[in-house]
Amino acid sequence: MKILLGLLARSSAKVEISHRNSGKFIAGFFVLTLGVSSLEANAFDADSARDMMGVCATCHGEFGQGGSRGEYPRIAGQSEKYLAIQLENFRARKRINFPMFPYTEERDLSDEDIHNISAYLASIKLPTKPPVFKGDEDGLTRLQMMEKVMIISRSEGDIENGSKVYKKECASCHAKDGGGRGSFPMLVGQYTNYLMKQITSYINGERPHDEDDSLGILAKLKDTDIRDILAYLTSIQPQE
Ligand code: HEC
Ligand code: HEC
Structure with a gap:
């Protein structure tokens, strides 16, 4: 019961920041409560992670591809363990990152959140060559396909x-x-x-x-x- 109350408390805190799709979130919440007892070590709650991602996306991009030409690093496809260590470091203020301060407060970023978001981000595979359009995509789909592509421009050197x-x-x-x-x-x-x-x-x-x-x-x-x-x-x- 303690777990459920904890989840509930965190859920309501999160709905405030991600008012985008609270309907989907509630659905996700019920799946989460049902799944608690059968949570496996490597499994992660994708709904909860996607919901969190709404917050991270403002800086790190919708797909975790990063933004503003690297001012915000790419976090998609990075090693899960490394991501978790960095989030723990931000939370413990061992690694100082002012833009992320509000998102790495103890009450907003639990161990479970770190596990979910790290596993989710690690699972995102971004293409490294330009997309081939079939011709029936609408403008938005095309734009999203382009945005996902991770090609870092060549830098000068020997x-x-x-x-x-x-x-x-x-x-x-x-x-x-x-x-x-x-x-x-x-x-x-x-x-x-x-x-x-x-x-x-x-x-x-x-x-x-x-x-x-x-x-x-x-x-x-x-x-x-x-x-x-x-x-x-x-x-x-x-x-x-
Ligand atoms: C307001 C902007 C902002 C938001 C929102 C934000 N970040 Fe960041 N994040 C940054 C910046 C800037 C850096 C780079 C810090 C530096 O240069 O050391 C960073 C770095 C990181 C890193 C380290 C990457 C690496 O390669 O070491 C991780 C992991 C990360 N963010 C995850 C997240 C997650 C998960 C969320 C959502 C819960 C989030 N961030 C939300 C701005 C943001
Ligand atoms: C003995 C192992 C080791 C070697 C050798 C090593 N690194 Fe690292 N590197 C690490 C670890 C561990 C981290 C993560 C540290 C942390 O938690 O901040 C890291 C992080 C980094 C990062 C930050 C990445 C990010 O996403 O923020 C850069 C850049 C980097 N290393 C460059 C290099 C370069 C260039 C070399 C060779 C000249 C090198 N490293 C050699 C272990 C190593």
Whole structure:
């Protein structure tokens, strides 16, 4: 019963922010209450996640594709574990992000919310090549198909050197294809200016890069190496 009351309290708080589709939300709520006892470890509540997404979308885009050319990072298709860690860090104020402050208050972002939204975002696969129109789509559908496509524009640099340094210094954690895994974020398919901003805050000690070797790797690189790594990352985007 405590769980139900908790859910109810949170639900009413959320309806205020997402007045868009409260009907659908109520339907989702009943599914949720029925499903509580059979909640599996890896399952997530898609209705609740979609409802939350309404709030995140104002900055991160309807599909989690990010916005304003990387001022708001892409969050769709990122590793679930990494997303959850970052949301926990924002909530604990270990990672400071003023735009997200109101959405990461303890009362608005429960552990269950973090689990649902992280699993939902991780499950979104964004295409990396332009859509092929069949011809019967309306304008809005076409626009949405275009908006989903994640192609990061090529950035300037020596790709060969970037490849060498990336493979030596970064690939062991962020994976050879830059796709990340577990607590290591995907870097390929993320906006270059956002990545650069993060690298700068790691070097300035504003965000810890990796527990064992905090800021070690990034701080010892030359500026040109960093530029070249970023150029390399934009050159290995898959086409699918
Ligand atoms: C008012 C704008 C805004 C809203 C609303 C917002 N965010 Fe963010 N979010 C940002 C900004 C800006 C950053 C980048 C911060 C930085 O540069 O370090 C960010 C970063 C993130 C990151 C880190 C990404 C990474 O690669 O490390 C995650 C995860 C995230 N947001 C999830 C969410 C979720 C989930 C929601 C909805 C509950 C949400 N955000 C709502 C502005 C927003
Ligand atoms: C020992 C493992 C390790 C290595 C090697 C490593 N990283 Fe990371 N990287 C991490 C972890 C862990 C995080 C997430 C840290 C956090 O929680 O903020 C991260 C985060 C990042 C981010 C932020 C991504 C985002 O979405 O906000 C960037 C950019 C990045 N690393 C670049 C690099 C580059 C470039 C290299 C090579 C020069 C590199 N990393 C090498 C472990 C590593």
